[in-house]
Amino acid sequence: MPFRLKLQGSLWRDERVWRWVWQGLVLVLVIAGAIWLVDNLLYNLSQRGLSLTFDWLEQPAGFNIGESAIAYQTADSYARALVVGLVNSLRVIAIGLVLTTVVGTLAGVAAFSENWLLRQLSRGYVAVVRNTPLLLQLIVWYFPILLSLPAAQQPWHWLGSLYLSKQGIYVPWPQTPGWLVLVIAVAAVLFVSWLGRRRLRRDLRWFYGAIAAITILMLLTQLSWPQQIQPGQIRGGLRLSLEFTALLLGLVAYTGAFIAEIIRGGILSVPAGQWEAAAALGLTRGQTLWQIVVPQALRVIVPSLNSQYVGFAKNSSLAIAVGYPDLYATAQTTLNQTGRPVEVFAILMLTYLAINAVISLGMNGLQNRLQRRGGR
Structure with missing residues (x-):
């Protein structure tokens, strides 16, 4: 006891x-x-005489979607219309995350440039964009800038490969075989990187350069170039609508400013002794930045990037302000026609939650890998 x-x-x-x-x-x-x-x-x-049901998803939508990456007709179901909106949102998110990372990284690194003008441009860009509402920036990109482009009959063109007008923006784009070349090249680079980690070869930079050169040459041969057949008609290339362009530019510029500050803060978190030691070894400022400082700063940068990427995905719902038919805009039209607010908003919440969960899982996996490898 x-x-x-x-x-x-x-x-x-x-x-x-x-x-x-x-x-x-x-x-x-x-x-x-x-x-x-x-x-x-x-x-x-x-x-109120209502019940929670999703049978209306199979009913004909009956409304048109101005821009669709997949086949869609007005006779298709509401479920199909929501899928079209989801694909449009994913296009903006996928392309935008890559571009905003590039813009933010360049702006953040430019803050440490020895060029006075470049430093001031970086600081000015960050100061203006971070302190201006995103909705206002989207409206400025769309109405005063893009809608001021000339009519489709007299587009602006540059070197015969880039056409800008109210009809849209036409840019060169690889045909279907070009994507296959790109996938093969990326797979080859990943395989060579794995070989490097296995220490089968220590110096593979020349091989990376050869793969990059071959990939660029093969993609150039597979590019479809836009050509003006007659006034108001352009054939070939890829057409970007003004709505898509305005949304993409606004989100990239806005999020890029925050990422620039994250990059700058991460670089400042590295002790100054690292710069001094690299200089004593004879490394240039650029070599010190990219080979010594940035790999160490990644452990500080990546967690903050996660929140910015998630914010980018959520902010893409502001596409309705410029008329781009994303998931939220399509769901809004569906709600107005079906009168099913609970079901529509439940679909919206779960979809955005799933998108952000995928982004967070990817970034958390990257962060864990950096911690295990010591940021290298």
């Missing part, structure tokens, strides 16, 4: 046991709150 009392007393004072108890209580409260909210929602719907 004394042994049993002693055992009970030790469990009573065990901090780990209390941790589990409190976590269990919080979980029970969260589940109970969720059940209460759903029950009240269903009750309110039943009081």
Whole structure:
């Protein structure tokens, strides 16, 4: 009996046991709150003669979508229309994340340039864009800038390969075989990088350069160049609508300014002794930055980039301000026609949650890898 009392007393004072108890209580409260909210929602719907259903997704949408990356007709279902909006959103997010990373990195690194003008341009860009609302920037990009382009009959053109008009922006674009070349080249680079990590070859820079040169040459041979067949008609290349361009430019410029500050802060977090040691070894400022400082700063930069990437995905819903038919705009039209606010907003919330979860998982995986490798 004394042994049993002693055992009970030790469990009573065990901090780990209390941790589990409190976590269990919080979980029970969260589940109970969720059940209460759903029950009240269903009750309110039943009081109005409504029920929670998604059968309307199979009904014909009946509205047109101005821009679609996949086949769509007005006779298609609401589910198809929402998929079209989702694909349009993913186009902006995927392309924008790459471009905003490049813009932010260049602007952040330019803050440490020895060129006075370049430093001031970087600081001015960050100061202006960060302190201006994103919605206002989108409107400025669309109405005063892009809508001021000439008519389709007399487009601006540059070297016969870039056409700008109210009809859209036409740029060179690789044909289908070009994508295959790009995929093969990326796979080859990853394989060579794996070989380098396995230390089968120590110096593979020449091989990277050869692959890059061959890839560029093969892509150039597969490019489809836009050509003006007659006034108002351009054939070939890739057409970017003014709405897509305005949304992409606005989001990239806005998020790039925040990423520039993240890059600058990450570089400043590296001790100044690293710069001095690299200079003593005879490394140039550029070599020191990219080979010594930036790899160490990545451990500070990547966690903050995660929040900016997630913010980029959420801010893409402002596409409705410039008339781009993204997921939110398509869902808004669907809501107006079906009168199903609960179901439509549930689809929106779950979709954006899934997109942001994928981004966060990828960035967390990158952060864990950097921590294991010491930021190298």
